[in-house]
Amino acid sequence: MTTATAPTGHVAPTISLGTRLAGFSHLLRLAWRRDRIRIPSSVFGLVVLAVGSAQATLALYPTDEAASTGLASVLSNPSVIALYGPISSHTADALAVFKTLMMGAFLTAVLGFVVVRRHTRTEEDEGRLELLGAGVVGRWSALAAAVTLGTIAVVAASVLSGAGLAALGMDPTGSIAFAVAWMSAGLAMVGVAAVVVQLASTTRGAAGLGFGFLGAMFALRAIADSADPGTFVHSLGWLSPLGWTGRVEAYGANRTWVLLLGVVALVVGVAVALAVLDRRDLGAGVIPARNGPERAGRLLTGPFSLVTRLARGTIIGWAAGMVLGGVVVGSLLGSVADMVDDPSIRDLLEKLGGTTGTVENVYLATEIHFVAVAVAAAGIALVLRLVGSERSGLGEVVLATPTSRLRWFGAHVALPVVLTTALMALLGAVVGVVGPSASPAAPSFGAAVGATLAALPAVWVMVGVTAALAGAAPRFAPFAWGVLLVSLIVTEVGPLTTLPSWVLDLSPFTHLSHLPGGSFEVVPALVLTLIALALMAGGLLAYRHRDVT
Amino acid sequence: MSDVITTTGLHKSFGHTVALDGLDLSVREGEVHGFLGPNGAGKSTTIRILLGLLRADGGTATVLGRDPWRDATDLHRSLAYVPGDVVLWPSLSGGEVIDLLGRLRGGIDEERRRRLVERFELDETKKGKAYSKGNRQKVALVAALASGVPLLVLDEPTAGLDPLMEEVFQSELTALKDDGRTVLLSSHILSEVERACDRVSIVRAGRIVDSGSLAELRHLTRTRVHAVLRDGASADGIHGWPGTHDVLVDGFDVRLSVDADHLGDLVATLGSRGVTSLTCQPPTLEELFLARYQAQPDAPEASQTPQTPQAPQEQPA
Numbered sequence: 001m002t003t004a005t006a007p008t009g010h011v012a013p014t015i016s017l018g019t020r021l022a023g024f025s026h027l028l029r030l031a032w033r034r035d036r037i038r039i040p041s042s043v044f045g046l047v048v049l050a051v052g053s054a055q056a057t058l059a060l061y062p063t064d065e066a067a068s069t070g071l072a073s074v075l076s077n078p079s080v081i082a083l084y085g086p087i088s089s090h091t092a093d094a095l096a097v098f099k100t101l102m103m104g105a106f107l108t109a110v111l112g113f114v115v116v117r118r119h120t121r122t123e124e125d126e127g128r129l130e131l132l133g134a135g136v137v138g139r140w141s142a143l144a145a146a147v148t149l150g151t152i153a154v155v156a157a158s159v160l161s162g163a164g165l166a167a168l169g170m171d172p173t174g175s176i177a178f179a180v181a182w183m184s185a186g187l188a189m190v191g192v193a194a195v196v197v198q199l200a201s202t203t204r205g206a207a208g209l210g211f212g213f214l215g216a217m218f219a220l221r222a223i224a225d226s227a228d229p230g231t232f233v234h235s236l237g238w239l240s241p242l243g244w245t246g247r248v249e250a251y252g253a254n255r256t257w258v259l260l261l262g263v264v265a266l267v268v269g270v271a272v273a274l275a276v277l278d279r280r281d282l283g284a285g286v287i288p289a290r291n292g293p294e295r296a297g298r299l300l301t302g303p304f305s306l307v308t309r310l311a312r313g314t315i316i317g318w319a320a321g322m323v324l325g326g327v328v329v330g331s332l333l334g335s336v337a338d339m340v341d342d343p344s345i346r347d348l349l350e351k352l353g354g355t356t357g358t359v360e361n362v363y364l365a366t367e368i369h370f371v372a373v374a375v376a377a378a379g380i381a382l383v384l385r386l387v388g389s390e391r392s393g394l395g396e397v398v399l400a401t402p403t404s405r406l407r408w409f410g411a412h413v414a415l416p417v418v419l420t421t422a423l424m425a426l427l428g429a430v431v432g433v434v435g436p437s438a439s440p441a442a443p444s445f446g447a448a449v450g451a452t453l454a455a456l457p458a459v460w461v462m463v464g465v466t467a468a469l470a471g472a473a474p475r476f477a478p479f480a481w482g483v484l485l486v487s488l489i490v491t492e493v494g495p496l497t498t499l500p501s502w503v504l505d506l507s508p509f510t511h512l513s514h515l516p517g518g519s520f521e522v523v524p525a526l527v528l529t530l531i532a533l534a535l536m537a538g539g540l541l542a543y544r545h546r547d548v549t
Numbered sequence: 550m551s552d553v554i555t556t557t558g559l560h561k562s563f564g565h566t567v568a569l570d571g572l573d574l575s576v577r578e579g580e581v582h583g584f585l586g587p588n589g590a591g592k593s594t595t596i597r598i599l600l601g602l603l604r605a606d607g608g609t610a611t612v613l614g615r616d617p618w619r620d621a622t623d624l625h626r627s628l629a630y631v632p633g634d635v636v637l638w639p640s641l642s643g644g645e646v647i648d649l650l651g652r653l654r655g656g657i658d659e660e661r662r663r664r665l666v667e668r669f670e671l672d673e674t675k676k677g678k679a680y681s682k683g684n685r686q687k688v689a690l691v692a693a694l695a696s697g698v699p700l701l702v703l704d705e706p707t708a709g710l711d712p713l714m715e716e717v718f719q720s721e722l723t724a725l726k727d728d729g730r731t732v733l734l735s736s737h738i739l740s741e742v743e744r745a746c747d748r749v750s751i752v753r754a755g756r757i758v759d760s761g762s763l764a765e766l767r768h769l770t771r772t773r774v775h776a777v778l779r780d781g782a783s784a785d786g787i788h789g790w791p792g793t794h795d796v797l798v799d800g801f802d803v804r805l806s807v808d809a810d811h812l813g814d815l816v817a818t819l820g821s822r823g824v825t826s827l828t829c830q831p832p833t834l835e836e837l838f839l840a841r842y843q844a845q846p847d848a849p850e851a852s853q854t855p856q857t858p859q860a861p862q863e864q865p866a
Contacts, residue, residue, distance in 0.1 A: 290676070291676065292641065292676045293645060293674065294674050296641075296645040300652070301652045309641075313640075393632060393634060394638060396600075397635075397636070397689075399600075399625075400602070400632075402653065403653050549597075
C-alpha cells in the first residue's frame with residue numbers, strides 16, 4: 001500500500017480538467033466546514049498582532065522625529081536585523097510594524113502550510129481521503145481544495161492586516177506593501193506545502209519537511225539580512241520567501257511587485273505537486289516508507305522509552321536546529337560590537353531585549369528568550385502527543401497493560417521537561433563555544449549555558465499548562481498553543497507599548513532574569529518552577545480520575 | 550467454578566446517550582464466553598469499564614476479584630486485551646510492538662511468540678502504517694496470545710482476518726481453553742461465537758437480554774423439521790399439532806418449525822407413521838439472535854437493527 005511509486009507511472013493524458021477536479025466544490029465546502037473556527041480565529045489573531053502592536057507603538061512614538069534616527073540606527077544593527085529583519089525607513093510607520101512584520105510573515109506562512117497539510121496528507125494518512133476518493137472525486141480535487149483554502153486564509157490575514165494599518169492612519173501604499181510582505185511569504189509556503197505533502201507519506205513527516213524548510217528559510221534570510229547591502233551574501237535573501245518580507249520595504253521603498261514572486265512560487269509549487277500527484281498511489285509518498293526491525297531494541301521497555309522512541313525524529317530535528325541556531329547567534333556576536341553608547345539606544349534595547357549590560361549581552365538575552373519560546377513549542381507538541389494517542393486508541397493499548405496512568409502521563413511530561421532542558425543547554429554550549437571566536441566581549445561558556453538554562457522555568461510553565469489541559473480537558477488541550485502565542489506577543493511587543501504592567505506579567509517569559517549580564521533572580525525562577533509543577537500535578541490528578549476514551 | 554468477571558447493574562452514560570443500562574454479566578473461570586450484540590449495543594463500553602479505562606456511573610464490576618477502576622494497573626498484570634479497532638504506532642514495526650506490549654505486561658514467552666508469528670504468517674518488519682487492518686489485528690493477537698495471562702479480553706478480534714487466519718484463531722482459542730484460561734470474546738460474527746464459546750451473553754441497548762450455554766438458549770427456540778413420509782402414510786393432524794408453526798405439507802413432504810418442548814412428541818409421531826427421511830435443524834445463533842431482538846421491538850435504542858449491522862457510509866458525490 002505504501003510502497004514507493006516509480007515516477008514513470010502511467011498518466012492518462014485524456015482525463016479532462018473537469019474530471020480531475022470533480023467534487024472540488026464539495027471538498028472545499030467540507031474543508032471550510034471543518035475549519036470555520038480555526039481559520040477565522042487565526043486570521044483574527046494575526047490582524048490583532050499587526051494592528052494592535054502598531055497602534056500601541058504609534059502611541060509611544062507618534063511622529064517620525066520621535067522614531068528618531070537614533071532608533072533607526074539601532075534597528076539597522078545586524079544582530080537586531082537577524083531577528084526582525086531590516087527596518088525600511090526612519091519613519092514612525094516603519095517602526096510601528098518593525099517587530100510584527102517578520103513574525104507575522106512567519107506565522108502567515110505557518111498558517112498556509114498547516115491548512116494545506118490538514119486537508120491533504122493528514123486526510124490521506126488517516127484513511128479518510130480513501131473514503132472520499134472512492135466517490136465521484138477527482139484526483140486533483142483534495143489538493144486543489146486545500147490550496148484554495150490555504151490561499152484564502154493567507155490572503156485574508158494579509159489584506160485585513162494591511163487594511164487595519166491603513167485604517168490607523170498609516171501610509172496607504174505602505175500598508176499595501178505590508179500586506180504584500182505577509183502574503184508573498186504565505187503564498188510561497190502554500191506552494192511549498194503542496195509539494196511537501198506529496199513527498200512525505202505521513203502527517204508528521206510532512207511537518208518535519210515543512211517546518212524544516214521554513215526554519216532553513218529563516219536562517220538564510222537572517223544571514224543574508226545581516227550582511228551589508230550590495231554584497232553577494234545579502235542578495236541570497238531573495239532566495240528565501242522570508243527574505244522577501246524585508247525586501248518589500250513596507251513604509252519605505254514599498255516594492256509591491258514582490259507579490260509576483262509569491263504568486264510564482266505558489267503556481268510552481270502547485271504545478272509540481274499536481275505532476276507528482278498524477279504519478280503516485282493514494283496513501284504513498286515519494287519518500288518511501290521503510291521496513292523496521294523484526295524485534296524491539298533492548299531500550300524499548302517502558303512508557304518513557306516508548307515516548308522517546310516515537311519522538312526520535314523530532315528530537316534529532318530540534319537538536320540540529322539548536323546547533324544551527326547557536327552557531328548563527330554566536331557568530332553574529334561579532335557584529336554587535338560597533339554600537340554607540342547612547343542612553344536612548346540603551347533604553348530601546350532594554351525594551352526589546354529586557355536586559356542590561358553590554359550590547360552583546362542585550363543581544364544574546366533577546367535571542368535566548370526567542371529560542372525559549374520555540375523550545376516551549378517543542379515541549380507543548382510533545383505533551384499533546386498524550387492527547388493524540390488517546391484519540392487514536394493507542395493510549396488504550398498501553399493503559400490496558402500494567403502501565404499505570406501515572407507512568408503514562410508522567411512519561412509525556414518528563415520527556416518534554418528533559419528535552420527542553422537539554423535543548424536550551426545545547427544552545428548555550430554552542431553559543432559558548434562559537435561566541436568567543438567571534439567577539440572578545442562574548443560571555444564565557446559558563447555564562448552562556450547559565451543564561452539559556454535560566455530561561456527554562458518559563459518553558460516549563462508552558463509544558464505545565466499543556467499537561468494541565470491534557471489531563472483535565474483533553475478537548476481543549478490545543479489551547480496551549482494559544483497561550484504560548486499570547487505570551488509571545490505580550491512579551492515581545494508589550495514593552496514597546498503602553499500596556500499595563502499586569503498584562504505583561506501574565507506571560508511567564510516576562511519574569512525571566514536578564515541574562516547574560518544581569519543577575520539571576522532566584523524568586524521569580526522558583527515561583528515559575530513551582531507553578532509549572534503545580535500545573536503538572538493538577539493535570540495528573542485530573543487524568544487519574546477521568547475516563548480515557 | 551468461580552466467576553472471573555462479574556458486573557451488576559452497570560450504568561454508563563455519555564452526555565444524554567445511555568450506553569449501559571443496568572448490565573449484569575458473569576463470566577466463569579476457564580470458559581470462552583461470547584459477548585454478542587450489534588454495533589452500539591454497549592459491548593465496547595462494557596469492556597472499557599472492565600479494563601478500568603472508563604468509570605461506571607453506577608453498579609459494580611469485579612474482574613479477577615478486583616475493582617477495575619481502582620486496581621487497573623495491578624489487574625492488567627493478569628489480562629491481555631485486543632481492541633476492536635487495532636491501531637499501531639505508525640513508526641514502529643510489528644515485531645517491536647509485540648515485544649513492547651510483552652515487556653509492558655512483564656515478559657513474553659519467546660517460544661510461544663515464535664510459534665504464533667509463524668502460524669499467523671506475520672511479517673514483523675513492516676511498520677504500523679504499512680499493515681492492513683487484518684495484519685494489525687494479527688499483531689495485537691500475537692501480542693495478547695503470547696502472554697501467559699489467565700484472562701483474555703478480545704473485542705471483535707477476527708473482524709479483519711481472512712478465513713484461513715480465522716481458522717488459526719479458532720484453534721488458538723481451543724488451545725487457550727484447554728489451558729484453562731478464560732476468554733471474553735465480543736463479537737457480532739455469530740458463527741465464530743457458536744464454534745468457540747461455552748456460554749454466551751446477548752447484549753441489547755445496554756442490557757444483557759439473554760445469557761447461558763447455547764444448549765440452554767436453543768431450548769427456548771424452535772427447531773426446523775423436514776420429513777418425507779413413507780408412501781401411503783397420512784399427514785393428517787400435522788396441522789395444529791401442539792407447538793408447531795409454519796406448517797407446509799406438499800403430498801408426503803412436510804416442513805415445519807416446532808418448539809423445543811414438543812420436538813420429542815412430534816418426532817415420535819412422525820416415526821410411528823413412517824418416514825423415509827427426517828432432518829432436524831437446531832436453530833442457529835443467528836436465529837436466536839434475531840428472535841431476541843424481534844421480541845423487543847420497542848427498546849429505547851432501536852435505531853440499530855441487527856439485520857444491517859454495518860450500514861455503508863454515504864459518500865459525498
